Amino acid sequence: MQASPIQTAQGQTGQASALAPFRYPAFRAIWTANLFSNIGAMIQSVGAAWLMTELTDSHVLVALVQASATIPILLLGLFAGAIADNFDRRRVMLAAQTGMLVVSAILATLSYTGNVGPWSLLALTLMVGMGTALNGPAWQASVRLQVGRADLPQAISLNAISFNLARSVGPALGGILISLWSTSLAFALNAVSYIGMIVVLMLWRPVATPPRREPMLAAIVRGLRFCAASPPILKVLARGLLIGFGAAGLQALMPSIARDMLHGTELDYGLMLGGFGVGSILTAFRISKVRQRFGSEAVVTAATVIFAAALVLMASATSIPMAVAATFLGGMGWASTMTSLNVAMQLRSPEDILGRCLSIYQAITFGGMALGAWVWGALADATSLETALHGAAIWLIASLAMHFIAPMPTREEGRIDSVPAR
Incomplete structure (x- = not known):
């Protein structure tokens, strides 16, 4: 039988090298395609x-553009996790990617014809967020099918680098394209x-055990019960919620900061996002070794302080x-925290419910970001952008109490060590 054009490497012993996952053909191909997809997403x-x-002129509506990408993860994440565990994860990702392509094409058309308003823009970005919510758990759980287990932490870091490479290039490119043409071109490029x-x-034809189908609600309950009964996972979820809520202060308000505080252009906004991406990349390349030496708690604590400093700056x-x-510092703190x-989560979740565990993590972390985007946007409208940024920094510093509590x-x-390397 002829081999598929894209296969996962078999029979290789994982190494601790940061670039070791690129030895696997499937990981290389998916990582490269994902990089270009991420660039398109950042341009959009x-x-x-x-x-x-x-x-x-509403800071809340501007912040809700960021929230619209994360609210679906909060509302649909648990169902997306159950879908990822009950069905072929590759097919789930295909469905999600196709749906996002269609919605982005519609958004490009409406923007080009001048038929988009604040609420239709939010509705369509919300629909793209729904695709992201469906894709996320299946995408993250599929990393185990692409590399050996020993290379899993490095693969996760490289996926973070892919996103942050896009975050470095995409925003500046998006700002240039918007200034030269219009936002419709940004939406069209994302669709492509x-x-x-x-x-x-x-x-891609991964070698995977066929999923065991469970009723949707029963599958969700099983995932929730496992996470609720796991003290290590509860600690991770608590940190994700608190940090996500505070971090939203920088990410959701950045467009308003560029426009109202600094009187900048769309290109300036793109440069700010690019600084965030560069900080994330430089950190992601080294964070695995730093975490191995000092432990996750030290990394997350230091990263929280760095992000709070970015907000104050x-x-x-x-x-x-x-x-x-400031955004460069924010990118350093964000990459360190989210990768850790x-x-x-990945190392403490069983394979058969991995999608559900990751979806719970995403729902809580990005749900915290969505709520934070609304809270800090409302505070900025009621007071000022500076007050909202200081409030988010104070929140993050207060969250350091978790260093002693959990x-x-x-x-x-x-750790779950029962999954064989592929």
Whole structure:
């Protein structure tokens, strides 16, 4: 029987090298396609956020563009996790990617014809968020099918680097394209960017145990019971909720900061997002070794302090370079935290309910971000952007109490080591 064009490497012993996952053909192909898809998503994110600043003066509505991408993860995440565990994860990702392509194409058409308003923009970005919610658990759970178990932490870090590479290039590119043409081009390019991932997924034929089907509600309850009964996972979920809520202060308000605080353009906003991405990339390359040496708790605590410092610096920013420096710090804190939390969840979740465990993690973390986007946006409307940024920084510093109440799990605490390497 002829081999599929994209196969997962078999019979290789995982190594601790940061680039070891690239030895696997499936990981290489999916990582590359995902990079271009992420660039398209970041271009669209810049377009949607900046378009909202042109459609309304409300800081809340501008912040809700960010929240619209994360609210579906909160509302639909548990169902998405059960779907990822009950069905072929590759097919789930194909369905989600195709749906996001269609919605992005509709958004491009409406923007080009001038028929998009604040609420239709939110509705369509919400629909893209629904696709992200469906795709997320299946995507993250499929990493185990692409690399050996020993290379899993490095693969997770490389996936974070892919996203943050896109976050470095995409925003500046998006700002340039919007200034040269219009937001409709940003939305159209995002629609095109899904094609590569769809093709790669159609060619990929992973070797996986067929999923055991369970009734949807029973599957969700099983995942919730496991997470609720696992003290290490509860610690991770608590940190994700608290940090996500505070981190939203920087990410959701960034378009308003560029426009109202700094009187910048769409290109300036793209540069600010690019600074966030560069900080994330430089951190993601080294964070695995730092975590191995000092432990997850030390990394998450330091990252929280760094992100709080970024918020304070942004609140006092008087120029675009100063704002880019703040977002660079924010990117360092974000990558350190999110990579550490994701690895902690993956290593403590059984394979047969991995999608549900990751969906619970995503629902809580990104649900915290969605709620934070609304709270900090409302506070900015009621007071000022500077006050909202300082409030988010104070929240993150207060969350450091978890260092004493519920520290991150130690290296061997709660680990699941029953999954064979592929």
